[in-house]
Amino acid sequence: MFAFTTLLSLAATAPLLKAAQAFPNLPTPLVPPSFPLSWVGVAIGTQNYTCSSTSTYTNVGALAELFDISCLAGTFLFESIQDTAIAAWEAAPPSLSISEVISQLHATSNPIILGQHYYVTNPITGTGINPKWDFTSQGIDAGKPDAFVVAAKVNDGLAPTGSKDIDWVQLGNIQGSLAKQVYRTDTRLGQPPASCAPGSPEIVVKYAAKYCTGFWSLGLRDLKSSKRSSQCTDIHIIVLLMFAFSTLLSLAATVPLLSVSGLAVKRSPDVCSLSKASQSLPNMPTPLVAPSSPLSWVGVAIGTQNYTCGSTGTYTNVGALAELFDISCLAGTFFFESIQDIAIAAWEAAPPSLPASEVISKLHGTSTPVILGQHYYVTNPITGTGINPKWDFTSQGADAGKPDAFVVAAKVNDGLAPTGSKDIDWVQLGNIQGSLAKQVYRTDTRLGQPPSSCTPGSPEIVVKYAAKYWGFGASV
Numbered sequence: 001m002f003a004f005t006t007l008l009s010l011a012a013t014a015p016l017l018k019a020a021q022a023f024p025n026l027p028t029p030l031v032p033p034s035f036p037l038s039w040v041g042v043a044i045g046t047q048n049y050t051c052s053s054t055s056t057y058t059n060v061g062a063l064a065e066l067f068d069i070s071c072l073a074g075t076f077l078f079e080s081i082q083d084t085a086i087a088a089w090e091a092a093p094p095s096l097s098i099s100e101v102i103s104q105l106h107a108t109s110n111p112i113i114l115g116q117h118y119y120v121t122n123p124i125t126g127t128g129i130n131p132k133w134d135f136t137s138q139g140i141d142a143g144k145p146d147a148f149v150v151a152a153k154v155n156d157g158l159a160p161t162g163s164k165d166i167d168w169v170q171l172g173n174i175q176g177s178l179a180k181q182v183y184r185t186d187t188r189l190g191q192p193p194a195s196c197a198p199g200s201p202e203i204v205v206k207y208a209a210k211y212c213t214g215f216w217s218l219g220l221r222d223l224k225s226s227k228r229s230s231q232c233t234d235i236h237i238i239v240l241l242m243f244a245f246s247t248l249l250s251l252a253a254t255v256p257l258l259s260v261s262g263l264a265v266k267r268s269p270d271v272c273s274l275s276k277a278s279q280s281l282p283n284m285p286t287p288l289v290a291p292s293s294p295l296s297w298v299g300v301a302i303g304t305q306n307y308t309c310g311s312t313g314t315y316t317n318v319g320a321l322a323e324l325f326d327i328s329c330l331a332g333t334f335f336f337e338s339i340q341d342i343a344i345a346a347w348e349a350a351p352p353s354l355p356a357s358e359v360i361s362k363l364h365g366t367s368t369p370v371i372l373g374q375h376y377y378v379t380n381p382i383t384g385t386g387i388n389p390k391w392d393f394t395s396q397g398a399d400a401g402k403p404d405a406f407v408v409a410a411k412v413n414d415g416l417a418p419t420g421s422k423d424i425d426w427v428q429l430g431n432i433q434g435s436l437a438k439q440v441y442r443t444d445t446r447l448g449q450p451p452s453s454c455t456p457g458s459p460e461i462v463v464k465y466a467a468k469y470w471g472f473g474a475s476v
């Protein structure tokens, strides 16, 4: 979603040129590419290691899935996508192997898949193994027999980010038309343990990295008409947006979320079951009481909590502003559980110059189907004094145009966040106006707490937070 603010302006530009400008400084002794950039992807996968007789691990292969990130070029998300990718990949259940991810993705027509990376017997000498990037079976190059490259290492250099991340690598083509040069950069994790017991079985270690190339020789005409050069369509952007939100692996689990039809449908029992989501309602901290009405919607929010400094030198909460994204399609996946971690990580990574109001206003001009609506405070509509939180779905998404698609609520109970004092309270609220919910809950909060003290008279501050919001008993 954050990518969205800048992505929109990119739709008509040449993403590969932008991506090429974002090519990172290379560690010694890697030499920069001498051909134009042809594709750039972020990969998640595993590195394979066997234990040698000297009790150290030796790399014996890898398997990874590559996702096109050229449409992110020029945005801050392009820089940090490997962090998002590794966070998502690390959060995946250990039982979900990369080969399973690949095979599940294979059954979908996801527009951001570039292809796969794995090792093959050296096709020239017939001995030893070499890395291959294979785009022949998916994406825009599907069916083109030459859309692969087998390469050999030219140089490797230590990851600038430290010893836990595998080397950056420069490789040269030995076969195939997909690239003359390939680079692995921006590596995250992938290193084996420091020692092992000889004879112990092969291990696989999760990693993420960017891969990019020089020179795609399948035909410049193709390039021009491909998403890799000139098209960042809404669907690419939305899928990338969701990727940014780290639904990467939920691709496998929740295909509807990322299918075009799925994107067009919200809060639909046919596509994304709310009953699944309601089974995922977390245990409530004392003294919150469980809801008594059926679940109507569930969203993850990013936004800010507003605080003013009181005369006693402590901050008082005086409002909030947040954007809510429908997560009902994630229900039943591990992503549903961790989406607030991903959201806060992305939101924290956003430039400080990007306030919540700007995120909201930029998103407002779009028809992003995962938007539920906004959360903010209004003067109490019954008493006319004080302010109360409101959830407003009237202007976007499935409820746009329905005047009653809002709820103003009052706090019934709040309880300490089970995750600790850095996270704002979980809250149970009751309807005082509107048809969007009889009850609202804020759960799974992340951050949002103000500093512990302040100087009386200092200006209002805003603090970033993320949370899940749940609405029960809607009649709209």
Ligand SMILES: *[C@@H]1O[C@H](CO)[C@@H](O)[C@H](O)[C@H]1NC(C)=O
Pocket: 046, 047, 048, 060, 061, 062, 063, 097, 098, 099, 119, 129, 204
């Ligand atoms: C690496 O491990 C994966 C399983 O994660 C396996 O599919 C692949 O064949 C292995 N490759 C090599 C070269 O060992």
Ligand SMILES: *[C@@H]1O[C@H](CO)[C@@H](O)[C@H](O)[C@H]1NC(C)=O
Pocket: 304, 305, 306, 318, 319, 320, 321, 355, 356, 357, 377, 387, 462
């Ligand atoms: C909270 O701060 C935001 C700016 O981030 C502002 O738009 C909003 O009006 C503020 N709300 C209240 C109730 O203070």
